Amino acid sequence: MSKENPQYMTTSLWAKAARKSMKLTQKDLAERLKISKKSLENYESGRIDMPMATAIKIATICEFPPPVFNPIQEGQPQNRDVKGDKAGDKGIEITTAKYISLLEKTVELQKWQIEDLKIGRESFNALKEEIKTVEKEFNTQLGTRLATEMKK
Numbered sequence: 001m002s003k004e005n006p007q008y009m010t011t012s013l014w015a016k017a018a019r020k021s022m023k024l025t026q027k028d029l030a031e032r033l034k035i036s037k038k039s040l041e042n043y044e045s046g047r048i049d050m051p052m053a054t055a056i057k058i059a060t061i062c063e064f065p066p067p068v069f070n071p072i073q074e075g076q077p078q079n080r081d082v083k084g085d086k087a088g089d090k091g092i093e094i095t096t097a098k099y100i101s102l103l104e105k106t107v108e109l110q111k112w113q114i115e116d117l118k119i120g121r122e123s124f125n126a127l128k129e130e131i132k133t134v135e136k137e138f139n140t141q142l143g144t145r146l147a148t149e150m151k152k
Contacts, residue, residue, distance in 0.1 A: 011043070011046075011049075011050050011055060012043055012044050012045060012046040012050070014055075014064075015040075015043055015044050015050060015055070015058055016044045017064070018058050018059065018062040018064035019044075019058070019062060021062055021064055022061070022062045022063070022064075024062070026040050026041060026044070029058070029061065029062075032061050033054060033057050033058065033061070035054070052099065053098075056098050056099055056102055059102055059106075060102065063109070065106045066099060066102050066103060066106065
């Protein structure tokens, strides 16, 4: 029987994709996260639920869109980084605020990427037109030179 928990697999696949997008090894990313390599292995395999704070750190380090988290179900254990009612509420507020901020930054980054693509396309089209103009001028000069040579 597999040790992976299907409930955690989406986040685990996301974590692995984020890490690979930056060409980081598990050891490198674990060091940057200040966690053990074994913990990262467990998160990526789906054996252990990844705390939202860790996912936010991964998204930030890897500049990768954050995963979508399911709301906590009644009776479902919460992440280890949230303890007690008052502390838990405050922890969730802070983590949620960071998550929202990261989502906003992701949207902004995607807008910039779209703008860069538009500018790139405009530059490409302008260059294409310039090449056509140079080609026409070359053909005109070549035709004139050939006509002159044939008259001789």
